[in-house]
Amino acid sequence: MIVRVLKYAILGLLYRQEYSGYDITSQFKKEIGQFWSAKHSQIYPELRKLVDEGLLHFRTQIQGEKLEKKMYTITEAGRKELLEWALSPEPLPETEKDAFMLKMYFIHTLSQEEARILFENQLQQRQEKLVHLKQEYEQLIPLFGEENTSGAMHFDHPHLGHYLVLTKAIAREQSYVEWLKRHVHLLL
Amino acid sequence: MIVRVLKYAILGLLYRQEYSGYDITSQFKKEIGQFWSAKHSQIYPELRKLVDEGLLHFRTQIQGEKLEKKMYTITEAGRKELLEWALSPEPLPETEKDAFMLKMYFIHTLSQEEARILFENQLQQRQEKLVHLKQEYEQLIPLFGEENTSGAMHFDHPHLGHYLVLTKAIAREQSYVEWLKRHVHLLL
DNA sequence: AATAAACATGTTGATATTTACATGTTTTAT
DNA sequence: ATAAAACATGTAAATATCAACATGTTTATT
Incomplete structure (x- = not known):
């Protein structure tokens, strides 16, 4: 029962809108950060992995003169895997570290x-x-x-x-x- | 502010009594497991490390005919480091994953x-x-x-x-x- | 015009944690 | 007697997480 939660956190954020890696990092500093978060150094490799797995794709957008940012979108396969996870009953953790x-x-x-x-x-x-x-x-x-x-x-x-x-x-x-x-x- | 919590969890358990690695694993399945735990595969290497650092020592005890178990005790240096950690104000975690x-x-x-x-x-x-x-x-x-x-x-x-x-x-x-x-x- | 803050994306190295592999003994129940 | 459960200790491989390194652009403030 191995669950890559960060994967689903990212898919979930992208369910309703396009985000850059930086945007996702920012989201984890807001309300959902109370219950899940990750540093950008974990997010960027995960985004690449999700693209490789066909769950996301991205388009490169130019901000200002030459700043390239990658805007990520969820694919149909991504939506399918997200839904599968979201539907699955969530077992209680044995330990909630404190x-x-x-x-x-x-x-x-x-x-x-x-x-x-x-x-x-x-x-x-x-x-x-x-x-x-x-x-x-x-x-x-x-x-x-x-x-x-x-x-x-x-x-x-x-x-x-x-x-x-x-x-x-x-x-x-x-x-x-x-x-x-x-x-x-x-x-x- | 890097804090090896498992280190202090083990030192704390050994504050009042001698335990084997197996005993420590068992303790994490009891009440304190609600707030901290670790698998034996993490505990055994950590015990070795703590002995190397002079915070624990152990004696080998024979259980039955030939089953060797290592009973660990906290050293004075171990008590000192445990107290230092226990005294330090505990900052709130930014994220409590759920x-x-x-x-x-x-x-x-x-x-x-x-x-x-x-x-x-x-x-x-x-x-x-x-x-x-x-x-x-x-x-x-x-x-x-x-x-x-x-x-x-x-x-x-x-x-x-x-x-x-x-x-x-x-x-x-x-x-x-x-x-x-x-x-x-x-x-x- | 200068500078600080925010935006933007990566990589590297060290730790932390989990799952699986690996082996053997002792005690309890049948 | 035998089998299962509990006792006991390790290692290896994969994954998760974090701190630090590394670089550059854009926007807002002064």
């Missing part, structure tokens, strides 16, 4: 004060991230459509994917913050 | 029914996992000490690390299940 929780497992190596400082630092970082995510959400409400109006979120909404990853990222950080707050008393 | 959420970002590639099936499958798997984690927790209450008794959880409790990772794993799955339940109506 180095902070690894430190918590080894909390007995620290003094109570050292542990408290580490813990409160994580709480602050997670709270700040949560604030940013909520601000992003607030800014996107006009795009998503407010509740109880004709613009409310629904299956065919063009930004459903965006809405789902943003609400999920908020839920993840909210849960993290609540867990941290519920257990900080153990270190006081 | 292939299911990547599929959700590309939900527009599926029909509503296909999306619903995928979504409900994930909900079921997450619910089952949550039940298992809660059962584990219930079984461990005697070990943790029930609330409002002299055995309640506190900083010096010998199983605080275990308690923290288990409650965190439960919080993570609970949050996942709640998010799934809150959004399944979009696919009905």
Whole structure:
């Protein structure tokens, strides 16, 4: 059950529009970067591989005077493989790596004060991230459509994917913050 | 900021007791496996490396008639490096990879029914996992000490690390299940 | 006009991780 | 007694990922 996820991440991004390698790199710095990302040094070789496999093709476009950029498009074969992957039930990962929780497992190596400082630092970082995510959400409400109006979120909404990853990222950080707050008393 | 997390995971496991490579592999299949793990093919070379670096040493023990196993112990240098890592504030990862959420970002590639099936499958798997984690927790209450008794959880409790990772794993799955339940109506 | 930031595409080397290959012993259940 | 499961340790090959190297263009700011 070997799954080249980056392959499908790229195919998925190209499902609706043409992108350059640079554009794909940029996309991974936006909302989907909460759940998948890759550096450009991994993306460019993968794009070449996908072209070789007949899942993508590209046209070279001139930006300005002479800057050549390659605009990639998904092929029919690419759409077919993307759909096959998207449809397949996603098994739960056995491990969701989290180095902070690894430190918590080894909390007995620290003094109570050292542990408290580490813990409160994580709480602050997670709270700040949560604030940013909520601000992003607030800014996107006009795009998503407010509740109880004709613009409310629904299956065919063009930004459903965006809405789902943003609400999920908020839920993840909210849960993290609540867990941290519920257990900080153990270190006081 | 290169951090060999497996190195510290192994040092941390050996902080309180001697383990063989096989034992370490087994530990990663238990509670800490929710947040960090590695295969034996990665562990054995890492153990050799840590011995070479003077952070571990081992003695060969005979199991039964002739089965040789290597029991590893952390050295003073190992403890020093472990503590240094454990103390250092843990930055948030930019990306917490989740292939299911990547599929959700590309939900527009599926029909509503296909999306619903995928979504409900994930909900079921997450619910089952949550039940298992809660059962584990219930079984461990005697070990943790029930609330409002002299055995309640506190900083010096010998199983605080275990308690923290288990409650965190439960919080993570609970949050996942709640998010799934809150959004399944979009696919009905 | 100069400069910084953003745009744009690659490669190389080092690590990290997984799957498969490879072998043998000990314990438990039938 | 036998077979299966668990114990035990390694290596090899492939893939995934990241940091650093390498180069050049275009756009926005000052």
